[in-house]
Amino acid sequence: MVKLKRILNYNMRLVNKVILYIYRRISRLTLNEVLFICAVFLIPFFIWFWSNREAKLSVNSSNPVIVWWTHGFPSTSETITCEDNLKCDVYSDNNLGNAYNVEAYLFYASNINFDDLPLPRKARDVIWGLYHEESPRNVRELLHEKTLSLFNFSATFSRYSDIPFPLQYLDSLSDITSKEYYIPTTEKNGLLKDISPVLYLQTDCETATERDAYVRELMKYINIDSYGDCLKNKELPQKFKDDYLNKLNDNEFLHYIARYKFVLALENGVCEDYVTEKFWRAIKVGSVPIYFGSPSIKDWFPNDKSAILIQDHPTPANMSEHIKKLLKNDHLYDEHLTHKTKESITNKRLIEEFRMRPYQTDALNVANKFECLVCRKIHEKKTRLQEHIVNKSHYDCPKPVSALTLTVNPSNDWVYLWHQAEKDAEEIFKRVYS
Numbered sequence: 396m397v398k399l400k401r402i403l404n405y406n407m408r409l410v411n412k413v414i415l416y417i418y419r420r421i422s423r424l425t426l427n428e429v430l431f432i433c434a435v436f437l438i439p440f441f442i443w444f445w446s447n448r449e450a451k452l453s454v455n456s457s458n459p460v461i462v463w464w465t466h467g468f469p470s471t472s473e474t475i476t477c478e479d480n481l482k483c484d485v486y487s488d489n490n491l492g493n494a495y496n497v498e499a500y501l502f503y504a505s506n507i508n509f510d511d512l513p514l515p516r517k518a519r520d521v522i523w524g525l526y527h528e529e530s531p532r533n534v535r536e537l538l539h540e541k542t543l544s545l546f547n548f549s550a551t552f553s554r555y556s557d558i559p560f561p562l563q564y565l566d567s568l569s570d571i572t573s574k575e576y577y578i579p580t581t582e583k584n585g586l587l588k589d590i591s592p593v594l595y596l597q598t599d600c601e602t603a604t605e606r607d608a609y610v611r612e613l614m615k616y617i618n619i620d621s622y623g624d625c626l627k628n629k630e631l632p633q634k635f636k637d638d639y640l641n642k643l644n645d646n647e648f649l650h651y652i653a654r655y656k657f658v659l660a661l662e663n664g665v666c667e668d669y670v671t672e673k674f675w676r677a678i679k680v681g682s683v684p685i686y687f688g689s690p691s692i693k694d695w696f697p698n699d700k701s702a703i704l705i706q707d708h709p710t711p712a713n714m715s716e717h718i719k720k721l722l723k724n725d726h727l728y729d730e731h732l733t734h735k736t737k738e739s740i741t742n743k744r745l746i747e748e749f750r751m752r753p754y755q756t757d758a759l760n761v762a763n764k765f766e767c768l769v770c771r772k773i774h775e776k777k778t779r780l781q782e783h784i785v786n787k788s789h790y791d792c793p794k795p796v797s798a799l800t801l802t803v804n805p806s807n808d809w810v811y812l813w814h815q816a817e818k819d820a821e822e823i824f825k826r827v828y829s
């Protein structure tokens with residue numbers, strides 16, 4: 396008995412020793428060693444995961460087939476299960492061959508090539524779906540309804556799209572009211588001895604909205620700190636300099652821009668509900684956006700006065716007068732920041748939209764919703780699908796208007812390209828239906 400106990404004891408001590416050794420060794424691991432171990436364990440897991448994913452799809456499945464015709468996004472192939480247990484096989488490979496009876500093609504517009512479409516278009520049998528989250532900067536054909544009308548369903552920033560995501564850049568409602576970055580007005584006033592009241596930060600200088608022309612003019616009346624490549628007059632601190640475009644949402648950077656009383660937020664294109672992080676970042680840090688872009692932006696203001704609109708102050712001189720008035724009167728200035736000072740959001744539409752469609756801040760969730768909408772339509776097709784065609788309201792970008800003149804400037808290259816795109820749209824339409 397005693398002997399057995401001793402052996403057990405000995406073994407226990409040995410085990411303890413080994414555990415202690417392993418523990419000590421782990422606590423001394425270098426980052427490289429940790430990464431190596433992770434890789435060794437994760438690579439087989441991913442291989443297993445991917446092969447399994449593909450295996451889930453079989454040629455003989457009786458599910459309807461949906462194909463992402465464009466490459467790159469969302470680039471997964473799987474059987475999806477949607478509400479009411481509807482199933483579809485979604486492929487991200489457009490070379491499926493004839494084994495598959497494709498019932499819908501989806502297009503990620505940024506990667507669309509209008510010379511390479513799944514033709515002939517069997518319009519009555521095959522649904523086309525359009526996904527686009529960007530301004531028409533890179534896909535000008537979409538400026539025109541002729542192109543839009545090739546598609547049956549859409550997922551875009553427009554509230555009238557089939558899977559709308561107008562709040563794609565608002566991470567949460569609490570970002571609006573949170574005081575994490577907010578600097579009270581009296582403190583901001585003290586900072587004005589070191590910085591200008593207005594911030595501009597842009598690297599894309601030639602835009603349809605002529606934002607640089609506007610800011611250049613506004614600079615004649617009021618001091619603006621410009622750190623980006625456009626109209627640069629100030630250097631970022633060293634810590635932000637390298638690769639600052641990837642640091643725009645870092646905590647430290649947000650604190651940095653929160654010191655400014657105003658932030659210029661001019662979109663690169665004018666489309667209904669195309670509202671980017673430029674607007675929401677200013678709201679988040681508690682700086683007042685001076686905004687130009689979506690004509691209906693007021694519908695998404697947290698409160699009535701959450702931003703100053705260029706369209707309400709027709710010239711840069713007018714705008715500078717208004718800014719100067721606010722700089723002299725803290726009470727007037729604070730009226731623009733009730734989302735911070737009172738932590739209030741009075742806009743019911745904004746709250747409702749965010750709560751109703753929580754998927755919209757995540758591109759993959761949007762893609763998933765879209766696949767399920769199309770999947771449902773395919774299942775309905777067999778019984779009662781009504782004809783549905785995308786129109787201008789799903790992606791509404793009128794002829795480019797200049798922020799400076801608030802009218803179309805015929806000598807702006809983008810206006811020329813708009814007309815060019817109109818001809819292209821006609822061509823594409825003809826080609827698809829010839």
Ligand SMILES: *[C@@H]1O[C@H](CO)[C@@H](O)[C@H](O)[C@H]1NC(C)=O
Pocket residue numbers: 454455
């Ligand atoms: C698919 O079904 C056909 C007959 O229905 C069969 O001959 C073929 O082997 C099946 N293919 C696969 C990959 O299961």
Ligand SMILES: *[C@@H]1O[C@H](CO)[C@@H](O)[C@H](O)[C@H]1NC(C)=O
Pocket residue numbers: 707708709710712713
């Ligand atoms: C803009 O400025 C001009 C010239 O100073 C002035 O006549 C006009 O009333 C101003 N308009 C607005 C809307 O402030």
Ligand SMILES: *[C@@H]1O[C@H](CO)[C@@H](O)[C@H](O)[C@H]1NC(C)=O
Pocket residue numbers: 518519522523544545546547780781782783784
């Ligand atoms: C899809 O769109 C095409 C082209 O506009 C149209 O001819 C067809 O009827 C539509 N199909 C459905 C199911 O709505």
Ligand SMILES: *[C@@H]1O[C@H](CO)[C@@H](O)[C@H](O)[C@H]1NC(C)=O
Pocket residue numbers: 555785786787788789
């Ligand atoms: C455009 O599409 C929307 C939503 O799909 C629809 O409600 C509207 O009636 C359409 N407009 C026209 C002019 O067909």
